[in-house]
Amino acid sequence: MALLDIQHLTQFFGGLRAVSDFNIQLEHGEIVGLIGPNGAGKTTVFNVVTGVYTPTKGTIVFDGQNIVGRKTYQITQAGIARTFQNIRLFSKSSVIDNIKIAYHFRMPYGNTDAFLHTRKYWQGEQLVDDYAIDILRLFHLEGHAEDISGSLPYGAQRRLEIARALATKPKLLILDEPAAGMNPAEADQLMEMIHWLRDKFDLTILLIEHQMRVVMGVCERIKVMDFGETICEGVPEYIRNDPRVIEAYLGKGA
Amino acid sequence: MTFLRTHRTLATVIAFALVYAVIKVLSILPLNNGDPLLNAYYIQLIMLAGINIVMTVSLGMVNGFTGQFSIGHAGFMAVGAYTSAMITTVWLHTSTANPWVGYPVFIVAILAGGLLAAAAGYLVGAPSLRLKGDYLAIVTLSANELIRTVIRVTEVLGGPRGLGGIPKFTTLEVVFVFTIVSVVLMRNYLFSSHGRSMKAVRDSEIAAESTGINTTRQKVFVFVFSAFFAGVSGGVFAHLLQFIHPDNFSFMKSLEYLIYLYVGGSTSISGAIVGPAIFTLLPELMRGLQKWRLVIYPLILILTMIFRTEGIMGLKEFSFILIPQRQRKEVSA
Numbered sequence: 218m219a220l221l222d223i224q225h226l227t228q229f230f231g232g233l234r235a236v237s238d239f240n241i242q243l244e245h246g247e248i249v250g251l252i253g254p255n256g257a258g259k260t261t262v263f264n265v266v267t268g269v270y271t272p273t274k275g276t277i278v279f280d281g282q283n284i285v286g287r288k289t290y291q292i293t294q295a296g297i298a299r300t301f302q303n304i305r306l307f308s309k310s311s312v313i314d315n316i317k318i319a320y321h322f323r324m325p326y327g328n329t330d331a332f333l334h335t336r337k338y339w340q341g342e343q344l345v346d347d348y349a350i351d352i353l354r355l356f357h358l359e360g361h362a363e364d365i366s367g368s369l370p371y372g373a374q375r376r377l378e379i380a381r382a383l384a385t386k387p388k389l390l391i392l393d394e395p396a397a398g399m400n401p402a403e404a405d406q407l408m409e410m411i412h413w414l415r416d417k418f419d420l421t422i423l424l425i426e427h428q429m430r431v432v433m434g435v436c437e438r439i440k441v442m443d444f445g446e447t448i449c450e451g452v453p454e455y456i457r458n459d460p461r462v463i464e465a466y467l468g469k470g471a
Numbered sequence: 472m473t474f475l476r477t478h479r480t481l482a483t484v485i486a487f488a489l490v491y492a493v494i495k496v497l498s499i500l501p502l503n504n505g506d507p508l509l510n511a512y513y514i515q516l517i518m519l520a521g522i523n524i525v526m527t528v529s530l531g532m533v534n535g536f537t538g539q540f541s542i543g544h545a546g547f548m549a550v551g552a553y554t555s556a557m558i559t560t561v562w563l564h565t566s567t568a569n570p571w572v573g574y575p576v577f578i579v580a581i582l583a584g585g586l587l588a589a590a591a592g593y594l595v596g597a598p599s600l601r602l603k604g605d606y607l608a609i610v611t612l613s614a615n616e617l618i619r620t621v622i623r624v625t626e627v628l629g630g631p632r633g634l635g636g637i638p639k640f641t642t643l644e645v646v647f648v649f650t651i652v653s654v655v656l657m658r659n660y661l662f663s664s665h666g667r668s669m670k671a672v673r674d675s676e677i678a679a680e681s682t683g684i685n686t687t688r689q690k691v692f693v694f695v696f697s698a699f700f701a702g703v704s705g706g707v708f709a710h711l712l713q714f715i716h717p718d719n720f721s722f723m724k725s726l727e728y729l730i731y732l733y734v735g736g737s738t739s740i741s742g743a744i745v746g747p748a749i750f751t752l753l754p755e756l757m758r759g760l761q762k763w764r765l766v767i768y769p770l771i772l773i774l775t776m777i778f779r780t781e782g783i784m785g786l787k788e789f790s791f792i793l794i795p796q797r798q799r800k801e802v803s804a
Contacts, residue, residue, distance in 0.1 A: 267681055293683040305678040307671045309738070309786075317664065318671045322683040324664040328692065331663035332656050334480070338663060345664065385683050 218281065220245045220421050221266070221297075221389055226275035228261055228445075235261045237445045239275070243389065248415055248422045250436035252429075252456075254466050257442040259425045260302060263393055267299050268292045280388060294322050298387035300378045302394045302425075308367030312358055315366050315377060316349035319384035349384070356380040372403055379410075383418065390414065392424040396431045404428055408435045429467070433457065441466060480655055482791040487651045494643065514643055516755055518711055521646040522704050523747035525653045527731045528740060529700035532657060534729075535737030536666070537693045538673025539600065540608045543615030544701050544728050549720035550591050550618060551584030551702025552709040553628055556637045558583055559710065563638055577640040581706030588702020589695045591618070596694035601687055603676060615722050622717040633716035634709075641711035649707055653700055658740055660696075662794040669693055734775050736782025741789045746782065 219242040226239040236258040243249055251259045265272045268289040277284050284292050307315050324345065330338040353359040356376045361369060366377060375395065382390060395411070396404045408431055415422055426432045432439060433453045441449040441456060443465040449456060456462055494517055498509040509517075526544060533541045558580035563573060591614070599610040623631050660666055671679035672686050680686050709715045728747075735746020753771070757764035775783060 269677070288685075289677075289680040290683050290685050293681055299681055301678065305675045307674040307678065309674055310667065310670050314667050314670075318667050318679070318684065319682040321664045321668045322685075326664070328660075328665060331660045331665045334659045334663075341664065381682060 219243055219278075220280060221423070222276075222278040223262075223266070224276045224278075226262070226265060226277065227273050228258070228265055228270060229273045234445050236265070236442075239442075239445075239447060241440060243421050243423060245421055246415065246419070248411065248424070248435055248437050250432045250439040251423065251425045251442065252427070252432055252439060252466065253442035253448075256444075258445040259442055260393060261445075262442075263299065263391055263423075263425065266292075266391065267297060290322070293385055293387075296386075296388035297391065298382035298385045298389075299391045300375075300382050300393055300395060302397065304374050304378055306366045306374055306378060306381070308365070310366060311363050312366045312369065312377060313346075313349050313353060313362040315381050316352050316384045317345050319381050320345045320348055322385075352380050352384050371398060375399070375407075376410075379414075383414070387420065389421045389423065392422065392426075394425055394427060396426055396428045399428075401430070404431050407431065411435050479791055479794060480659075483655055483658070484651055486789075486791045487647060487654075491643070491647045498643075513755075515711070516752060518641060518643060518646040519708075520748050520751040521650040522708050522711070523728070523731060523751050524650055524744050525700055525704045525707075526728050527735065527747045528654055528657055528743040529697040529704070530728050531732050531737055531740065531743040532661070532669070532693050533697045534732060535739075535743070536661060536673060537669045537690055539690060539694070540605060541611045541694065541697075542608050542729060543595075543611035543613075543722070543725050544697075545720040545722070545724035546611070546615035546618040547588040547592055547698040547701035548705035548708065548724070549622060549717070550588040551581070551705030552715050552720070553584075553622060553634065553705075554587045554702070555580035555584035555706030556634055556709040556715060557628070559638055559640070560634075560636055573638065573640060577638075577710065581703050581710075584706040585699040585703035588705065589699035591702075592695045592698025593691065596691050596698075600690040600694060612722060612725075615720075615725055619717045619720055622720075631717065633714055635714045637709050637713045637715070639710060639713050641707050646707065646711075649703070653703070654740070654744070657696075657700065658792055661740065665689070665692075730772065732782075734772060734782055736779075736784035736786075738781065738786055739784040739788055740792050741787065742782045742784030744789075745784055749783075 221241070221243040223239060223241045226236055227234070228236040239262060251262065253259055261270070264270050266277060268284070268287050268291070271286055280296060282295065284295060307318060310318070324341055326337045326341040350359060350362065353362055358373060358377060358380065361373065366374065369377065379392070379395070396407050399407060411422060412435065414420055424436070436453060439451065439453055439456045440447060441462050448461050448465060449459045494509065498507050498514055500507060502508045526548065530541065530544045533539050559576055562576050595610055595614045599607045622628050628634055661669070668679060668684045668689050671682070671684060672689055676686055731746040731750055732743055734750065735744070736742020754764060754768055757767060760767060779785065
């Protein structure tokens with residue numbers, strides 16, 4: 218059974234049809250790309266899946282459960298984590314606190330323990346500190362643990378955002394333009410990282426990306442959107458040569 | 472000293488206790504031509520400063536650390552003040568001033584005031600905190616004026632004449648214990664997983680939501696406990712002045728707390744202590760300047776906001792406020 222199954226998803230904003238009749242099935246362990254020109258509805262699909270918008274029509278089944286109408290935080294707790302097109306870190310908090318926040322919904326202590334700093338509080342804090350530092354090490358950010366996250370260099374902020382998403386222990390990770398603003402060397406590292414993430418954490422990954430080198434290099438399957446419609450779907454080699462995709466997005470000579 | 476570095480709550484208590492000791496000594500020793508340096512008037516001012524500290528720290532929980540904009544904090548103070556004053560005046564009417572009966576009743580009364588204020592906070596916060604944006608400001612401002620107006624027209628509460636005859640339970644000791652306990656509790660909450668998610672809501676609500684935080688519940692809870700502490704402060708305040716009037720709790724009073732908070736530093740507990748401490752005492756210390764203090768007081772505010780936009784303390788905390796960092800093991804991998 219597919220991990221994520223979206224059927225006939227349609228999203229209206231007033232009279233504007235942002236997404237129409239969108240279908241996708243993600244199998245466990247796949248890396249799938251979503252591409253298309255600006256305004257094609259890619260980010261809207263992400264926002265609907267993560268519960269920011271409730272879809273006008275359609276069903277979204279994740280891990281056997283219908284998640285339409287659930288709140289964003291409930292969907293995250295069910296196992297879908299995301300990053301944002303424009304980085305949204307908790308910029309005034311420290312790097313390690315950014316990770317710890319992603320552990321909050323698993324925290325074994327409650328409000329009373331927080332007020333009184335009970336034994337349970339100290340145990341929980343130790344637990345989350347170990348957990349967070351382990352994740353930072355995986356992303357080579359442990360040296361910056363106590364720095365304010367807003368002061369990190371751009372590439373490190375991108376990595377931290379992915380690390381934070383991962384800290385919620387997701388089954389499905391969705392990345393909104395992870396390579397935006399990266400130079401080719403950084404993009405290469407990112408591609409390696411996406412493969413490594415999938416293998417190490419047994420993830421399924423859905424991503425939006427405009428850098429074709431990244432999309433073609435990392436995705437096993439690609440879906441192309443234009444004006445809210447799906448115009449093509451297939452393996453990278455097929456997409457690259459499809460005349461409709463070349464017309465709408467890639468351009469001649471790509 | 473190492474012991475104090477690892478036991479910060481104790482350090483906080485000691486810091487406050489030292490301040491208390493100094494004040495107590497200055498209020499007894501006849502240093503001023505046979506009179507103590509701090510007379511009853513100054514002691515009352517210091518007590519008001521302690522109450523203002525709790526009001527400001529609790530307001531800072533909502534405005535500074537959760538990033539919401541509440542501007543009607545005095546309304547919750549009024550709920551607490553009137554509730555507790557009604558309980559003590561009615562209950563203690565016959566049993567006169569026996570301190571052994573009095574103080575337990577007083578404690579029950581101020582806690583009841585806090586709880587009722589928390590309930591009012593829930594009524595105000597639950598619907599408006601679901602929305603993003605400035606709605607909370609509008610709703611809290613209206614709630615503040617609504618509470619004041621309802622008190623004004625309620626005859627049992629003294630109406631526009633105010634409520635008098637409240638027994639004086641608030642002493643310097645009561646204020647110190649109350650301030651320390653309140654500040655430590657709120658400090659503890661801030662330095663917890665829940666406190667981290669408050670700051671996450673402030674920095675980016677959508678990112679907080681997508682890291683699995685129920686942002687609405689977190690915001691409402693902070694707002695409710697902030698109202699609770701405002702309510703208890705109101706109770707302590709009522710039993711200090713022994714007379715309360717609805718106009719004590721007008722929007723202008725709320726504005727005072729906003730000034731204390733933003734001048735002290737809204738993103739720092741230390742700032743929310745320093746701000747009200749300075750600005751409660753300052754107007755009195757400047758009494759010698761006569762009418763010029765009305766010029767100098769706002770001038771100080773303006774200059775602080777120009778040169779220290781983030782408030783006097785900015786993001787800094789006194790070291791006794793902070794929770795000690797755990798020494799992490801070196802990389803094992």
